[in-house]
Amino acid sequence: MRGFSSLAEVLQHQAVQRPDVAAVTVYSDRPGERPSLTFAGLHAQAACLADQLAAQTVPGDRALLIFPSCLEFVVAYFACLMAGVVAVPMMPPRRNANHDASAAIMADCTPRLALSPTKDSDPRGTLRERLTERGIRHVPVALAPEPVVARGWLRDATELAFLQYTSGSTSTPKGVMVSHKNLLDNLEMMRARLGNHTDSAHVSWIPLYHDLGLIMNLLQPIYLGAPCVLMTPSGFMHRPLNWLRAIHEHGAEVAAAPNFAYDLCVDRFRSEQMEGVDLSSWKIALNGAEPVRAATLERFTATFEPYGFDARAMRPAYGLAEATLLVSAADRGAETRIRDVSASGLKDARVAAPEHLDDISRIASCGSAMAGLSLAVVDPETRRRLPPGRIGEIWLQASSVACGYWERPAESEATFRARIEADSERPPGQENSWLRTGDLGHIDTDGELYVVGRLKDVMIVRGVNHYPQDIEATVAASHPSLRRDHGAAFAILDDEGAELIVVVQEVERTQRHSLSAPEVAAAVQAAVVNNHDIALHKIVLIRPGTLPKTTSGKIQRSLTKRRWLDGELEPWNSANQPADQPADSH
Missing domain, CATH: 3.30.300.30 (ANL, C-terminal domain)
Structure with a gap:
């Protein structure tokens, strides 16, 4: 791929090279509604909104993006990138504010604006009330009937593109600062490793405020100039097999989801709902965002092989927001490696052969490190590299590693700039600064990464x-x-x-x-x-x-x-x- 300075330039390039290709199509929860935008249309809509945002902000201001999975989100996201506004994708606030991360996110990033659909998705006025209380200006977003591109919008690669708030599975959500360069480098890593191209249509139901949904399932196809089809999370949860039907309908090559989604498809399997479905186009069934289970891979393959699903499409992967997204995965077409290891050995933080039939635990490989990325397994207490066969904390280095946590210098220093003690394996001249992932794993002699859990959860x-x-x-x-x-x-x-x-x-x-x-x-x-x-x-x-x-x-x-x-x-x-x-x- 040619070098780009920003995601804004990527979209401008696709608008010129593939203007009439449907960039984004959305499956509404209403039957028959599938609005879409071409690359040229998306660029024009985003540029038009960028003019409005630039008049109300200065570069570096933050803007909350509070949308369901819809075209308006995609337009608003790219408008922010064009105008130099730091996008903050956020789940719409829940009714029970005591158990809602939105208040913590608003307080943390102090946004100037909040963008949401013009259609009233807040009939009770709860969201508007919260925004008013915090002095945040609300900007309703609708597609312009005849958008006009007044000027080009290009940004510098070092500029902050957006804040990706961590999931909060083990702590309070933190805003990961992702630059245009971080995004471009990780998107190129994905393209090279997974073999994606302009005809690699993606189908996704994952929310766009989640990094897997946003970066893998939306930004990757836009980076490639490939079509992207978005479904709603609620639609998937109620009828998971509709995800597979959409993959068939669009001849999609790529569809990514957490491990539980593949289990849910098997649990809800009904042969009559799969009638006429052909999954042979599906080349990358990325499985990430939570521990990958060997049993899940086998159950899914056994259930859907009769419908053309190829076991070699199943692609366990490892990633995290602090590294922008993807860290490891196997090449397109490679068979998934599943190892039988000692269950008692895992309890002792080591990987060894099973001692007897009742000592078998099956673990799935998440592939090897992406090109240009270094992995290490480190004792979290001594901060020394561990020898092969030992389980420790996964540390990594890459140009896609984000800049740190928003307004948290001490935590950024501890997490993003850790040092391995007495590191004899570090090549001469390589900086001894690593990202601590908080995940536990093992790297085998072939460089395959096996993730076994979270450090804080053990x-x-x-x-x-x-x-x-x-x-x-x-x-x-x-x-x-x-x-x-x-x-x-x-x-x-x-x-x-x-x-x-x-x-x-x-x-x-x-x-x-x-x-x-x-x-x-x-x-x-x-x-x-x-x-x-x-x-x-x-x-x-x-x-x-x-x-x-x-x-x-x-x-x-x-x-x-x-x-x-x-x-x-x-x-x-x-x-x-x-x-x-x-x-x-x-």
């Missing part, structure tokens, strides 16, 4: 490491009344400082009136003891849809723990069955 019981996602998977599979990917495991301390494990788990909607809590608790306890050699201190069953999750579907374990301790979770209940089942804590 629980240590009697000196043994336990990863919450492993326990959560065991719990969900222990009884048919429990929802897959809707449980949280975390540790509390007893009076002597020992860690005790609590599991909070949603029940299935279809089972909530008939399940027996003692029966479920017994099944859960037995499965965890048999698979992990520990007893749970407490098993808490809650109503479906009430487990705290981020906007991308990540389980918020720390928030779940806090709400449980404060008695704020909504328990499952029936007339005679208690929801909170104590368990033996020895």
